[in-house]
Amino acid sequence: MKPDELRRRLEFYQDIGMTTLYRRPATALARGTDAAEADVSGAPPASAAVQPSISLPPLEPSGDTLLRILEDIGDCRRCRLHEGRTKLVFGVGNERAPLVFVGEGPGADEDAQGIPFVGRAGQLLTQMIEGTAKKEGIELRREDVYICNVVKCRPPGNRTPEADEMEICGQFLYRQLSAIAPKAICALGGTAARALTGRKEGVTKMRGRWLEWRGIPVMVSYHPSYLLRPYNQDAKREAWEDLKKVLHFVYD
Ligand code: URA
Numbered sequence: 001m002k003p004d005e006l007r008r009r010l011e012f013y014q015d016i017g018m019t020t021l022y023r024r025p026a027t028a029l030a031r032g033t034d035a036a037e038a039d040v041s042g043a044p045p046a047s048a049a050v051q052p053s054i055s056l057p058p059l060e061p062s063g064d065t066l067l068r069i070l071e072d073i074g075d076c077r078r079c080r081l082h083e084g085r086t087k088l089v090f091g092v093g094n095e096r097a098p099l100v101f102v103g104e105g106p107g108a109d110e111d112a113q114g115i116p117f118v119g120r121a122g123q124l125l126t127q128m129i130e131g132t133a134k135k136e137g138i139e140l141r142r143e144d145v146y147i148c149n150v151v152k153c154r155p156p157g158n159r160t161p162e163a164d165e166m167e168i169c170g171q172f173l174y175r176q177l178s179a180i181a182p183k184a185i186c187a188l189g190g191t192a193a194r195a196l197t198g199r200k201e202g203v204t205k206m207r208g209r210w211l212e213w214r215g216i217p218v219m220v221s222y223h224p225s226y227l228l229r230p231y232n233q234d235a236k237r238e239a240w241e242d243l244k245k246v247l248h249f250v251y252d
Contacts, residue, residue: 007062011061060174060175060178060179064175064178064179065095065179066090066091066095066176066179066180069090069172069175069176069179070090072172072175073088073090073152073172075088076088076152076153078168078169079153079164079165079168079169080165081105081151081153081154081155081161081165081169082153084153084154084155084156085106085111085153085154086111086112086114086154087111087112087113087114088114088152088153089106089110089111089114089115089116089148089149089152089153089154090114090148090152091116091146091147091148091149091176092115092116092143092146092147092148093142093143093144093145093146093147094143094144094145094146095146095179095180096180097144097145097146097180097182098182098183098184098250098251099145099146099182099183099184099185099186099246099247099250099251100145100146100147100148100176100177100180100182100184100185100186101117101125101129101145101146101147101148101185101186101188102148102149102150102173102177102185102186102187102188102192102195102196103116103117103147103148103149103150103188103189103192103223104149104150104151104160104161104188104189104191104192104223105149105150105151105152105153105154105155105158105161105191106149106151106152106153106154107119107121107154107158107225108154108158109122110122110149110154111153111154116147116148116149117147117224120225120228121223121224121225121228122224124224124227124228125147125188125224126142128224128239128240128243129142129145129243130142132240132243132244132247133247133251136244136247136248138247138248138251140247140251146176146180146182148173148176149173149192150166150169150170150173150191150192150195151165151166151169152169152172153169160191161191166191166195170195173195174214177213177214177216178214181216182216182250183216183217183249183250184216184217184218184219184246184249184250185213185216185217185218185219186218186219186220186221186242186243186246187211187218187219187220187221188221188222188223188224189203189222189223189225189226190202190203190206190223191223192223193206193207193211193218193220196211196213196218197211197212197213197218197220199211203220203221203222203223203226206220207220207221207222207238207239207242208220208221208238208241208242208245217249219242219245219246219249220242221238221239221242221243221246222235222238222239222242224239227239
């Protein structure tokens with residue numbers, strides 16, 4: 001089967017909600033004619049010995065755009081977070097941004113306005129991006145980058161999103177990142193860093209280092225809410241260093 005046909009076939013399975021495929025040994029018939037077709041079966045075959053199942057990762061439609069992703073999210077009720085939301089917070093900024101910032105999830109101000117990072121932490125993030133860029137001789141405004149979160153609806157009481165919520169919403173984050181294809185990503189805080197890299201460490205271990213999401217460099221730094229707490233002078237200096245590193249990497 002040609003890659004295009006295989007993609008269409010897999011997209012069809014995805015559209016009808018099928019996420020697991022089973023493999024069986026190729027039969028003589030399948031080997032001779034269309035082995036891939038024989039492998040791609042929605043249910044374990046009754047006769048052949050069942051091989052381990054393969055969980056399909058979410059498949060991004062080819063030629064994906066932010067608009068299409070937004071339409072696919074729609075009036076999302078895929079997880080419990082929709083119950084408490086006022087507005088879904090998709091993301092904001094330049095669709096072709098070479099740099100994307102990823103936070104954890106909307107807070108109260110973001111939930112009210114439908115825009116990420118507009119509350120106190122957001123204002124600090126904007127100041128940090130624009131202020132650091134200016135000091136480093138880089139012309140950059142907040143609207144030149146793209147800003148979004150791992151989960152698009154506000155977790156009640158600003159709690160950390162649960163694993164299943166991040167998994168469900170993460171497919172849209174991954175599609176956003178694939179559609180934008182930035183030169184680098186800056187993960188703000190441990191939750192975003194773990195969601196993108198699959199690592200388990202805390203933010204202090206990961207920050208300041210280049211990690212990776214599907215081949216795109218990811219710089220991990222502190223979440224701006226953490227920097228708002230008093231007595232965090234060291235963290236503020238470190239966050240500034242992280243941001244300088246990412247800005248020079250992307251814009252030099
Ligand atoms: N914190 C986040 O992680 N994201 C926002 O959009 C606002 C606060």
